[in-house]
Amino acid sequence: MSQTVYQPQDAKGRDDKANRARMLVSCPDRAGIVAAVSQFLYEQGANIVQSDQYTMDPEGGMFFMRIEFDLQNLEQNLPSLQEDFTRIADRFEMRWSVYRASRKKRLAIFVSKEDHCLLELLWQWQAGDLEADIAMVISNHNDMRALVESFGIPYHHIPVTAETKAEAERQQLELTSGKVDLVILARYMQIVTPKFIERFTNRIINIHHSFLPAFVGGKPYQQAYDRGVKLIGATAHYVTAELDAGPIIEQDVQRVSHRDNVAELKRIGRHIERIVLARAVKWHAEDRLVVYQNKTVAFV
Amino acid sequence: MSQTVYQPQDAKGRDDKANRARMLVSCPDRAGIVAAVSQFLYEQGANIVQSDQYTMDPEGGMFFMRIEFDLQNLEQNLPSLQEDFTRIADRFEMRWSVYRASRKKRLAIFVSKEDHCLLELLWQWQAGDLEADIAMVISNHNDMRALVESFGIPYHHIPVTAETKAEAERQQLELTSGKVDLVILARYMQIVTPKFIERFTNRIINIHHSFLPAFVGGKPYQQAYDRGVKLIGATAHYVTAELDAGPIIEQDVQRVSHRDNVAELKRIGRHIERIVLARAVKWHAEDRLVVYQNKTVAFV
Amino acid sequence: MSQTVYQPQDAKGRDDKANRARMLVSCPDRAGIVAAVSQFLYEQGANIVQSDQYTMDPEGGMFFMRIEFDLQNLEQNLPSLQEDFTRIADRFEMRWSVYRASRKKRLAIFVSKEDHCLLELLWQWQAGDLEADIAMVISNHNDMRALVESFGIPYHHIPVTAETKAEAERQQLELTSGKVDLVILARYMQIVTPKFIERFTNRIINIHHSFLPAFVGGKPYQQAYDRGVKLIGATAHYVTAELDAGPIIEQDVQRVSHRDNVAELKRIGRHIERIVLARAVKWHAEDRLVVYQNKTVAFV
Amino acid sequence: MSQTVYQPQDAKGRDDKANRARMLVSCPDRAGIVAAVSQFLYEQGANIVQSDQYTMDPEGGMFFMRIEFDLQNLEQNLPSLQEDFTRIADRFEMRWSVYRASRKKRLAIFVSKEDHCLLELLWQWQAGDLEADIAMVISNHNDMRALVESFGIPYHHIPVTAETKAEAERQQLELTSGKVDLVILARYMQIVTPKFIERFTNRIINIHHSFLPAFVGGKPYQQAYDRGVKLIGATAHYVTAELDAGPIIEQDVQRVSHRDNVAELKRIGRHIERIVLARAVKWHAEDRLVVYQNKTVAFV
Structure with a gap:
């Protein structure tokens, strides 16, 4: 290409x-x-x-x-x-x-196997809507290498297992420290380490696939289905040591009904996730966010 | 009038x-x-x-x-x-x-001191948008008597204190049993008793002032402010023995920002609450809701 | 009451x-x-x-x-x-x-036979959400006198026919000139005269029951039904000499479907109209609007 | 790739x-x-x-x-x-x-120079959210060949000028007749011929970049800016002989403000366009649409 x-x-x-x-x-x-x-x-x-x-x-x-x-x-x-x-x-x-403004933020995007959030960021970047440089993509899988490299972006495959955890952290820090301004967890299914979080205080954005604080933790769409909610949502937030509890940057929701099973909730949710994450990244890239006492002031 | x-x-x-x-x-x-x-x-x-x-x-x-x-x-x-x-x-x-369809459901509306949900129901009823008869309003305060009676609707003042709780339940049951098809808790700030709930299984609708299951319990707007959410919501649900955990009928949200303090969240929230409750009541009145295993199937 | x-x-x-x-x-x-x-x-x-x-x-x-x-x-x-x-x-x-801020704007609300927009303004005023004084209601019908007077607000019935047009204008000007800061056409079904408009330049707010500039003129819900749109809307705008062409203050829409006939579109539309008009009035009352070249700058 | x-x-x-x-x-x-x-x-x-x-x-x-x-x-x-x-x-x-259901509709996507609507369709198709086969992309420019072919999809460059119009129509019909079930005009900036429309009655979907019937014709975002609307939208509709007047399938809008200039309206609009078009295509692909008298019945 x-x-x-x-x-x-x-x-x-x-x-x-x-x-x-x-x-x-x-x-x-x-x-x-x-x-x-x-x-x-x-x-x-x-x-x-x-x-x-x-x-x-x-x-x-x-x-x-x-x-x-x-x-x-x-x-x-x-x-x-x-x-x-x-x-x-x-x-x-x-x-x-x-x-x-002319000194664009350098982004590292972390992904696992789901590509929708990554693709949205690539698309908005390519369309000129995201004022930032995508410095690298880091993944614990190798699946998206061809896609990412076709954009001319370096792709780093860093597997994460119980044994390789320390080594993975070391590699992640080496690749990003001083070379990256913002880390984006674009449906990255691994927990980043406290040391890594400390290095990037208020500079790691995660997308959680629920309307926080509802459905903290794993399998939020299953939780949402079980509770029978009539709206599902997604939340972009800065990552702190406590899981899913960092300062909220942006949230949005979409209407669902009893007809939507878990697979359908996931499908609808993917659209909300990518939009919400892309908004949060855009605002950070444009210096519109200030964190104060676990909240964000968003000048948007 | x-x-x-x-x-x-x-x-x-x-x-x-x-x-x-x-x-x-x-x-x-x-x-x-x-x-x-x-x-x-x-x-x-x-x-x-x-x-x-x-x-x-x-x-x-x-x-x-x-x-x-x-x-x-x-x-x-x-x-x-x-x-x-x-x-x-x-x-x-x-x-x-x-x-x-011509046999309209008879409603009892329970209120305390906040009138916005009651007023919306009265307004929609008066406009011909709510196919139901409002049989009575029951309140633990006397504040809204004049308003309610001006619509030609009976108003029953049943105070509720620690001592009068049993007597209050007796009066509520006497007024409603067999005379009312649906009970609406329109920001009624008292907990209805298990015996009352049992008498009206899947026939009591409550409006909770948050996007459930986020912010269960008291002071949800304060909780929402403290967590720094970017949307606030309201939830209409059938009342079950477990607080705020009954089958969800309808939910909606509205965007807020860091600029909105708790008072402002309450003001915005009042608008969502009255719309969401009115929709849920309308659907029940039109026989559009089926409860199955703590969820509602809503044919809307 | x-x-x-x-x-x-x-x-x-x-x-x-x-x-x-x-x-x-x-x-x-x-x-x-x-x-x-x-x-x-x-x-x-x-x-x-x-x-x-x-x-x-x-x-x-x-x-x-x-x-x-x-x-x-x-x-x-x-x-x-x-x-x-x-x-x-x-x-x-x-x-x-x-x-x-403590010197509240004095409002004159003009109505005809539909009461939903008037009721919303009265409700928000009564709830303390509208920082303004409602100085009077003027109508070409007598239908809402009891309602309005129950709020302690003067009601002026000024019939408008082809013959009484000039006299009606004279009465309207006499009642409002120098006594009112903002005129609200809350589904007032008469055209206000150029002389009246000139007296209240950028101080008359009308609610049009469509998403302008779609469906200018009469029967917008019928027009919307005929065109088969999937959203209907309402527009609050300042009144100028040209019909439905003044500076737009606020608009909103709601989803409809092929199932909604004209009566149903009107019912849904009433909810949008009252919300949109109330927002526009609130913003004017809080000095948030500047008109420049047929557009509004809205500091909201 | x-x-x-x-x-x-x-x-x-x-x-x-x-x-x-x-x-x-x-x-x-x-x-x-x-x-x-x-x-x-x-x-x-x-x-x-x-x-x-x-x-x-x-x-x-x-x-x-x-x-x-x-x-x-x-x-x-x-x-x-x-x-x-x-x-x-x-x-x-x-x-x-x-x-x-297993016999997927075969799509031909027509594009010019803007890629956002095409990319959304490719993305949803690749994600398994669009039950259809993309049989070909036809463009009056050659710009997107590499992108499209990287998906393994044939790309046909058919230039359209005043002189080549008849020849272009001939080529388009030859490529599509009997080989394609649905034609999608994904920001295709040429007018398709009456003969082509007749061959694909109710099987050509266009995305118009305004909330129709507001802003028919060219430069709708400029028109929207000039009118000072507070929401902008997009409309997916079946193509008929009369420009922008065919049966509406889906519409959506997003809030804008006085701060958004024409370039910003276009940027916001691109997001609405791609979502609205993708929904309409999905519904057609799932046999959810019936056209009757210039309206669509949408079973969604």
């Missing part, structure tokens, strides 16, 4: 983003934050393109802000802007980051 | 239903059931208006059917049709019922 | 809004607007609670902003804040307004 | 369908149809697995029915069943067809 078919298309109709940056800020709320930040950016010659904020509780809560701005010669000028900003950040006790 | 304002309007544009009947059948699946029932109805002179069926598992599962038919002089002719049908029913080991 | 039943409840769990103001701004986009406005508010001692902005086109488009802020002793301090703000407004060629 | 990757998987968890048939019937409504058909099938030894019916108007309207049944040795026994059924069909003046 020709490479050219699958290279991500230019994002049609989008403005050039070479000079676009995104700033994420969180701090205790008090008067003057917006004024200070926007005045600072104005003085630096930056033009605010979009700005969104959220105050958890008007009385003494946390304040969160996301700003997109354009700055001439961003690459040269950003370091000094960041240095100057520490003054503001210190004054308001901020946690903050600035990302360059 | 004038009575005429609030009397249910004639269902506009609907065909007259004096001769309309609805048959619900369930039995072990085998060949020939549809043929036998439809042939029987044809020989009785009945005209099938609608028919719906469901086979749980093509190999040895249960079979469920709902048939709407018209029969000349239904009132006179139905008893003999029912007598004759026992022959078919015995042959296929059926559980079955026939209902006359 | 007791008045107390129907008085809007205190908005439960909401912060007190005596010192809350909302500012709406639109102007040609250029650098420094956010900085200037937020710096100004900070210097005035105002605390920004929420802020939302939108730039139509990063290159030379329009800029829109909505800011909610708290200011000590708002009533006394707002006039001087407004006076001082003209300096900023002139510099950026702004169109702008500031509203006090 | 290896063929084995992309061959449709066995439909997991589904019952074997070698002996499954589907009957579609339409006729003027009168008493006894269901009895006659179900009695007939019973006598033939067939077991009804699913049955669905619809009466357009209880008084003298049309009657439609879809029955799924299992019959031992279907391949050998179906011809005589069909012959015997003519007796019933004549009595009730039926139009009818019987399809064997």
Whole structure:
């Protein structure tokens, strides 16, 4: 297959983003934050393109802000802007980051045998809808090698058994540490290790095939069938040490009926899973998510 | 307020239903059931208006059917049709019922202090969208007496405290036994007694303010807020002895975000609750629901 | 019926809004607007609670902003804040307004014979979900007088015939001019006059019973049935001189099937209409809408 | 790429369908149809697995029915069943067809340069969710040859210009006549000829990128943007001689806001288009659609 078919298309109709940056800020709320930040950016010659904020509780809560701005010669000028900003950040006790939009996040996608979530990500990436680079696919099976390599993406087969667990973790860390910004568990049927989670805090997204917190754990479609629910769903969340309990990023559901057996629930569910996961990955790639106390603030 | 304002309007544009009947059948699946029932109805002179069926598992599962038919002089002719049908029913080991559409179900609505679910039912009833008679409203508070009586509906105030529990149950049973076909817990904040549940098996509908089985028990909106879900929902279900675990009739959800605090979740939730409960009541009133092994088959 | 039943409840769990103001701004986009406005508010001692902005086109488009802020002793301090703000407004060629949240919009609801949209507004108002005062209901029929007056709201019966048209307009203007902030056509089946529209530019909201621009004009449900659509919808829009062509505020749809005849489409449609209209009114009441070139910017 | 990757998987968890048939019937409504058909099938030894019916108007309207049944040795026994059924069909003046579920529909997919609808169909087919054979892809461009051929599917490049129109039609008919059961216009940007439409009456499905009948014709997303709608949609319909006016099979919508420019509407729209088209194709492939007077009866 020709490479050219699958290279991500230019994002049609989008403005050039070479000079676009995104700033994420969180701090205790008090008067003057917006004024200070926007005045600072104005003085630096930056033009605010979009700005969104959220105050958890008007009385003494946390304040969160996301700003997109354009700055001439961003690459040269950003370091000094960041240095100057520490003054503001210190004054308001901020946690903050600035990302360059043109510096795409590097993704590692973990899969097992089900391909629908992977295919959706590949499709959206190829369509130019996912602003990210897919650096690699890692799988405990070899089944999807041909598919993935046809997109020009490296495929790493790392089997996982009781005996090889430690070795598998070692290989996964070696492949990803410092080379990947976000790990996506796209129906990866193995549990990632605490050490791996720690290395990628708030940077591992999992898709769980139920509307959490309903049906935690295994076989959620069987659980849903047994309970006779009238909607089934999927949940994308950041992975934490506790199974299926990390900060929820996105959820969606679809109507089902008594006519749908477990196989049919799975079929319907696959469509929800891939859509929900793709949304969550897109938002992370566009720096729209802030985690605070096991919840996500999603500027979408 | 004038009575005429609030009397249910004639269902506009609907065909007259004096001769309309609805048959619900369930039995072990085998060949020939549809043929036998439809042939029987044809020989009785009945005209099938609608028919719906469901086979749980093509190999040895249960079979469920709902048939709407018209029969000349239904009132006179139905008893003999029912007598004759026992022959078919015995042959296929059926559980079955026939209902006359013109004989509206009599409802008792239980409320406490929140009125939104009650108001929706009153509104739909008044608009002619709910084919039922509202026989009475029972409340452990007196707050909604004026409202309910303005619709010409009897209002019974039965306080419930630790001491009066037995007396309350006695009064509730006395008011409803044999006089009511369906009990609706429209945000009734008391637990109904096992004895009451037994008297109205599969005839008590509760609205739970979460997407069950997520957030069973008290304060579901607080639970939803704490977990940071991105959708909130409501569930209408038949009441069984186990709390929030009865057969689910209908569920729906609405999107929320990190911006919505608990008060806002409650506000959004009220809209879902009233819609979901009203749908469940409507389906029960139209004989569209069959309960089988803690699930509902909903012919909708 | 007791008045107390129907008085809007205190908005439960909401912060007190005596010192809350909302500012709406639109102007040609250029650098420094956010900085200037937020710096100004900070210097005035105002605390920004929420802020939302939108730039139509990063290159030379329009800029829109909505800011909610708290200011000590708002009533006394707002006039001087407004006076001082003209300096900023002139510099950026702004169109702008500031509203006090505690000063509720006064609504006039126009109805004919269908009551579902009116009832929804009354219900949401009574539940404390609609921050507005319902100043009056005006109808070309007398049918809903008892209902409306039971809420303690004045009801004006102004018949409209070919002969009385001019007189009707005169009465409507006399009742509403200067006494009402927003006019709601809640399934009012008469065409309001150009003179009336001019008096209430971008302050008349109509609910059209289709997904505009599909099915403009009369009998949209019949049109929808004839075309065999699989979704039906409703549209809330500001009224302009051209029929059904004003700026769209909100739309929603619901799934239908070949089984639904025109009467059933109307029944389903009534639910969509009341929800969509109530949302649009709520947003207008909370100063969330800006009209620009026959479109609405909705900060929701 | 290896063929084995992309061959449709066995439909997991589904019952074997070698002996499954589907009957579609339409006729003027009168008493006894269901009895006659179900009695007939019973006598033939067939077991009804699913049955669905619809009466357009209880008084003298049309009657439609879809029955799924299992019959031992279907391949050998179906011809005589069909012959015997003519007796019933004549009595009730039926139009009818019987399809064997194991005999999959052969599809020809027409595309131009946009690949999202094609990819969705390929993906669902490969996942075993689409019971059909993709016999060929025909395009007026050569862009997707590598992609399509990697699935083992023949790709025919038939350029269409003003001069080659007649020759293109000839080639299209030669490739498809008698070899294809359903033609899918998956964002095919050429108008198919009346002669071609006539050859495939009610067997050409087009995806239109708007919620019809809103935004008929070209550039619907631009039209939607200009009108300022709050939802955008897509419509799958059978193709008739009149542009965008054929029987609607399926529609869906998604919420948009003032923030979405035309490019963003297109991006969102692509997701709706592929889902809606895939649903319509699936229903046709499963014999769930009956066309009557420019509407579809969809047994789904």
